[in-house]
Every structure is written in C-alpha cells, then in structure tokens.
Amino acid sequence: MAEQEIKQETKAGKAYLVGAGPGRADLITVRGLKLLKQAEVVMYDRLIPQELLQEARPEAEMIFVGKGPDRHVMEQEEITQLLVEQVRAGKQVVRLKGGDPLVFGRGGEEVLALAEAGLAYEIVPGISSALAGPAYAGIPVTHRGMVTSFAVVTGHEDPHKPESTTDWAALAQVPTLVMLMAAKNIARIRGELLAAGRAGETPAAAISWATTDRQQVVRTTLDKLPADIAAHKLPTPMIVVLGDVVTLHDKLAWFKPDGGAGGFVPYEAVEGSQ
Template sequence: MSGKVYLVGAGPGDPGLLTLKGARCLASCDAVVYDFLANPELLDLAPEGAERIYVGKKGGAHTMGQAEINRLLCALAAAGKTVCRLKGGDPFVFGRGGEEASALAQAGLAFEVVPGVTSAIAAPAYAGIPVSDRRAATEVAFVTGHEDPHKPSSTINWEALARIGTVVFLMGVKNLPHICAKLVEHGRDPATPAAAVRWGTTPAQQTLSGTLATLPGLVAAAGLKAPAITIVGPVVALREELAWYERLPLFGRRVLVTRAREQASRLSQGLAELGAQVIEVPTIAIAPPEDPKPLSTAIALLEDFHWLIFTSPNGVEAFFRALREAGRDVRALCAAKLAAIGPATAAALTARGLAADVTAATFQAEGLLDALQEQGLTGQRILLPRAAEAREVLPETLASWGNLVQVVPAYRSLPPAGSAAKLARALDEGLDAVTFTASSTVHNLMALLPLKRRPELIAANQAGRPIVAAIGPITADTAREYGLKVQVQPAQFTLPALIAALAGHFAAS
C-alpha cells in the first residue's frame, strides 16, 4: 500500500509560527524531508525513529537537485511511508511545492498541502512593517527577486509593480541594485521607503531601512546576505513606530540553557518570548537510581512515615513513577504530610492532586528547614526521596532535631550524550549568557568542557561575555568555585525570576 506525502509549510523561521496541522503531520510521519530554511527545532516534533533527510540549498550549493527531490518523495511514498516534506515559509509561495505536488500526482501517489506562514508577510511584521495599511497601501504584490539581471528580457511586469502600493521581493538581496533600478526606471519615486529584512522572525533578524535610492548601498555596506526579503512602499515608514520585535529586552542575545531536556522548555520558552536566541545544551540527563531497591522498599512501607519531603520536581516525578510501578497510587500517602522545597516542587505535587503542607519560600534546603522548624518537627519518621548526589544539610539538620530520616535515591543526574559537541559549537559561535538552575548544571557543564577550554570560558566570563545567571545562592557559589563570575542572581529562586533578572541586566547594560 502506498504512503502519503504532506507538503508542509514550516513557516518563516520562528518555530512558534508552525501551524497546528503542520505539527500533527510532523508528529505522525515516518520520514521528514526538510530544507535549509526550515527551523531545525521543528525536527524535534517528529518521532524519534523517523528518518530525517536534508535536501536544502544554501548560497547556490544544492544538496539535491529539484528533480532528485521529486524522485525521493515519490520513492518514499511508493514504499508506503508517511512523509512530511517540510518547506520554509509556504510550499506554494515561491517554494516549488507545486512542482513536487505535480510529480506526486503524475505518479499516482497521495499528497496533501498544509499551508504555512510565508516570510513575505511574517518577516515584515516582525520588523514592524505591515504589508498593507489603509493609511499607506491598499494593494500588495509578492515577487520573486531571483531573476538573472542579464537575461535579454524580464518576465516581471515592472511597469505594473511600479504603481502598486507595497511590493515584497523574496530571494532578491543579491539582485537588489537591479530591482531598485528597474522600479525607478518604470516610474517609482527614488525616495520611496524600502527595507531589507534578513532571517526574519528569528533572534538573528537584521533590518535595514532606507529608500529605493539608498537601500542597495546600505545592504552592501552592511554585508547583508540571503536569506532576506525586500519591502518597497510607504508602509516601510511605519517601522519607526511599530518595530516591536527588535525592541524586546533580550532580542538577539544568545543564551545557553543547561537544564535537562525534559525541563528546558519552560526556561527556553520564557527567554525566547523576550527575543533571546536560546541554545539548549542539556548538562543533565535524568536517569533511574543505580539501585532501585531502597526506593521501592520505602514505597512498600509508606504508611510508616509521618512526612515525605520533596526537594525538586525531578524527585516528585521519580517518586510517583516508582509508586505506579509498585502498583500503588496517591491513597498510599493518606497518613503522611508533604513538604516541598519551593513553588516549582509544590506545583509538581499539585499536578498530581496533592497540596504540600509546607512549602519553602526559597528554593534551598535552608529555606525549607526554616519552614519546617515552625512545625516543631521532632520524633517523626521522614522519607526524603531525592537525587543520588545532594547536600546533606537537610537530612542532617532534621536528624539533629530528633527525627528518624530515611534518605533514598530516587534518580541520578548524568551528563547527556552529545552535549559536549553542542557546547563546543555554542562557545565557538559566541554566547551572551549562560544560565545555571542547579549546582549539578554547573558541575556537569564544566565536566563537558575539555580542560584547555575551561580557562577560555572563565576569562571570557570575567570580561563580561558571556555573563553567568544563577538561579540561587547555592548554584552561584558552585559557579564561583570554578572561577566564574556570577553577574545575575534573582531575589526569588524561580525560573520566572531568573528570566526577569536576566532581562533587567541586559536592559540596564
């Protein structure tokens, strides 16, 4: 039985602009065939076992010609596979999607088109330029800028374009002098506002504004290259008032996120919403304890404990996974009180229908001890499921109050595979900030670095790029032990506070 090809528009670059249907196609495919302009983050939406095939072209260098791509899609579909053909922008807007659809149709193979957000609209929008505005333009034209200026005659109707309110040229930065000259030649005022936007909708976005007469020179002086689009018309003048994206507090800042992959999304999303270019290099992989017996034994005897104390969302997740594996559920906790080291850990309990009896105001053992001391805690049996390696201040202090404390490893924090190469690449390309959300992220990041590169990172950090942002004092102290300077530390030890503090730092600098 033949498969099916979904021609999916990947959007203009911001992964958040992928359509819901496009995401569903990715999530259920057997193979992804993707272009240079498709954001690599989107590949994470595909099943782990899906085949990933790159067929992009960059600067004229083709990984695979269009005829070969057509044959590849047909072969995959004929083999019974569900294929997500991921194309930058919209597949039918100068994306050669029509040619691929024709090849599939002629081969009698099933296909479906999933439109995407085209850069012709999105890149101007992120640059603060509405392609239509009743105050400035009531008609819009989208034009390919990828014509050879040396052709005997152009297939573009320059005379008509010179009279249209807004004209958007895609793939035209290389031919920009020719484009501007042609519009002026056919009657467009040389003083007409014009702008070029490179890598639109991404933190690498670069916008140059001028006029038909000046824009080619500005682009040449800045060395602005593809991928870029050009917008011509009075609407460009609205950018001065409407340029929202490039004014975000973290716009263009390259920020390293070192959390475990399972936990990175909240921090990464919060940073990206403020304009940051987030580079995720997980320094922690969460794994089961080497010996699961102490935890499973404790779970079998849960009724014997007066208190369960959780010190991280990871601990909550690991404990309840073991509870399920033991064939038990939350009813086994009916006799115990619950304590959480901070609001994130308390929220992990709330997600399971449980309310913490005690929650520390700060995300550190000392804060939880202050809160527990108010309970007059003594003579109690306490279960503490936590990471295999952790500070001893909490169990030791609880024991000194006359409690019987049983510490069981619920999970381990390990360096993940592949992160060393990602970290080296991120440092080579330059970083503005490195975020640490636990002491283990500091230890593991430094362990990922070759010894000869550690002094380079420390020296660069001391010089102010990258800065280090630590979620709390314990994490900050760990960073300082390695010789790092901590420039950002929020008053509250939470992810939202860390994000806000980082944004405040760059806004003030």
Template sequence: MGKVYLVGAGPGDPELITVKGLKCIQQADVILYDRLINEELLSYAKKDAELIFCGKLPGYHTMQQETINHFLVRHAKKGKTVVRLKGGDPFVFGRGGEEAEALVKHGIEFEIVPGITSGIAAAAYAGIPVTHRDFSSSVAFITGHKRKGSEEEIKWETLAKGIDTLAIYMGISNLPYICNQLMKYGKSPSTPVAAIQWGTTVDQRTVTATLATIANVVAKEKIENPSMIIIGDVVKLRANIQWFEQLLAKQSAAANTVL
C-alpha cells in the same frame, strides 16, 4: 501506498508553524527538509523517523529538484507517511507546485499544509504591515532572481506604477538591478525600503533607506540572504510600531543583568 504532506514550516520562528503542520511532523515516517527551516522543529519527529536534508544554497543544490520528487514518490510507494518540510509556505516560491505535480503523475495521495510566508511574517516582525488603509491597498510577492538562462519575466513597469507594497524574496544579490528597474519605470527614488535578514529569528536585523540608497546601505551593513526586501510607504510605520527587535534588546539586557 503511503501519503505525502507538503508542509510549510513558516518563516523561522518555530512557534509560527501551524498546528496541522506540527502534527504532520509528529506522525511522519520520513521527513525531507530544507535549509531554511528551523531545525528545532525536527525534535518533534518520531525517534525512528528518517530525516533527509535537501536544502539549497545560492549556486549550489545539495539535492536537485528531480531527485527530491523521486524521493517523495519512492518513500510513499513503500507505504510511508512522508513530510516535505519547506520554509515559509510550500506554494510561495517553494516549488511545492512542482512537487504536487510529480505526486499526481505517479498517483500518490497528498495534502498541502500552508505555512506563513516570509513576505508577511518578516515584515510583521520588523514592524511593517504589508497593507494599511492609509498607505497600501495592494501587495505583490516577487522573486528577486530569475531561473538561470531564462528571459526576464518580471513586469517591472506594472510593479512600479500599479502596486503599493512590494515584497521581494531572494533579492539581495540583485538589489541594485531591482531598484534601478523600479526607478526606471517611474517609482520615486525616495520610496521607503526595508531589508530584513533572518526575519522572525533571534538573528533578525533590519535596515531601512530609500529606493535610491538601499543598495549602498545593505552593502555597508553586510545584510545577506536569507533576507526579505519590502518596498513601499508602509515601511514608514516601522519607526512607530517595530516591536520584535525591541523585545530582543530587552531580553538581552535582562540576561546581562542576571549575569
């Protein structure tokens, strides 16, 4: 019997994967990987490793979750070392819990290898600390969309009144609704908001506005998924401590000078 490693690949910058995660990739016989992982990480796999793409797009699933679970079990039962390589962290909106349950059901040995989640990393690369002694003593991770056909599960009133920083995943398409719900339940329309596209990568773009105006700014600037939305007073700190986009600008200027 083989073994499965549910590995968080981190938020996009390949250097943000953990040492243990990288070792798992190097030792794997089979790697099932998602759309949002940096494919540079696959270059560390063994030459004879089987690479299986199972990424998902909004409204289109290349591979259904049940099929992914089946593949994990099947390859492990063949005695393979299997890595399920997932963007961010396996247990933060990554369905890692569902996959672990399937492995338990079939008696498959497994390990969880946490990864850096985008709610922290994309914000940090945009110069936004999700907690700060002067601005935020609480942070919540929230999914920006609900499962098709399900009832509303997000407790907007609690989020609007009881949490300092909101980190919203997969919320760009529902951004007007999200903002309206938070304002409906008492969050100030002037609350600072940032939308960060392709966080931690060379394609990172960040826009800021207020809760009342961010949806229009995102539409105007054509910010699309994958993006993180950060809501709260910590967004004010970006004006002083943004660093990554400045670094990219310096590197681009240096490259142009050499040319």
C-alpha cells in the same frame, strides 16, 4: 506471511507538504506540527527552523534535501523523485519546506509529480516569510488610508536577462512590493524600478533572518537600498519591502531580538546557509 507484514506491504503512503513557517520554530501551524510528530520520513529543506526536527519521532528517517543559494545537495528532480518513491513505498512522508510550501518553494512541482503518479498528498500551508518578515519588522503590508494592495515577487531573476519574465515596469506601480531572493540583484532591480518611475525617496526596508533571534532591519529608501544593504553587511535570507507602509516601521518596530536570553531557541546556522 504474518498479518502485520501484509498490512505493511499494502499500507498506502501519503505525502504531506508542510510549511515550516518563516524561521521562528513556533510559527509552524498546529496541523503541521502534528503531522511532523507522526511522520515516518521527513524530507527537509535548508531554510526551516532546525529545532523543529527534534519534534519528529526518534525512529523517523530524516533526509536533508537542502538547496543553498549557490549549492544544491540534491537537484529538484532528484528531490521530487525521492518523494514519489517514498510515498510509493507506503511511507507517511512530511516534506517540510520553509515558509509556505507554494510560495517560491517549488512545492507545486512536487505535488504535480505526486498527482501524476496517482499518489496521495495533502498541502499544509505555512506562514510565508513574505508576510511574516514585514510583520516582524512592524510593517503592515496593507494599511487603511495608505495602501490597498501588495505584490510579492522573486528578485532571483536577473532583470537584464532576455528570458526574464518579471515585469518590473508594472511592479513599480504596486503600492507595497515585497521582494524575496532579491539580495544578489538588488542594484539592478533598483535601476529597473527607478527607470519605470518609482521615486528614489520611496521608503524601503531590508529584513534579514526575519522572525528569528538574528533578525536585522535596515530602514532606507529605494535610492540608497543597495548601498545600505552593503554598508550593513546584511546577510541572507533577506526580504526587501518597498512602499509607504515602510514608514510605519518607525512607530511599530515591536520585535526586539534578544540573542536567545529571554526569548525562544535561536535559529541555528545550518549547513549551506550564508
């Protein structure tokens, strides 16, 4: 057997869980981009900037494993299994995930499987939409003299389901509440927060396609949140921010999406996105 083949056979594989950032392609980290350029296999999700895929080597194997809100190309178990198999086969695999890989991205499950299989991995954090979304809407999640804490919560769980583990009554007390995946259940979430004593006039904002050229911000109140999201036909992906810091948007809304004219490459609609 030729020496090169032996090397190939014994080469140790490794997985890199890379955060692709919140949407705008150049918000990936320097390390994430470097690893993407070197990868032999790229397994990528739906909510990643599609332009980033062009950064991979032409010979890299590109595997779309996207999960839509209502449609899965692959189930999580299959994705995890495939990742383990590729690394076991000696491949350098970049697992590219939207935002930060460990913020509601099921990245923890994937690294657990790699760890249990005794395989090498590295986690490359990314800029989460939970922080970048508010920032691109001119909303600091903390602000001296106004707010000293914030929470990030998924709104994916139906608050009325008996198995819901989200303590909305406790979250109602948090000064700045950032909600991901909350669009579908927003009316129910509003109800829970109001019932727990959060004021109806609490400033609120819904940010759609944050950091991209399709970004839209609806500035409203907790009371009017579901109606205003519906009235503006605000598309997903969407982040909702609640709290006094939202009033800063009125002064700090610095980002003006320009339709791609003078800015960056627009974020393309990808298969399965809404």
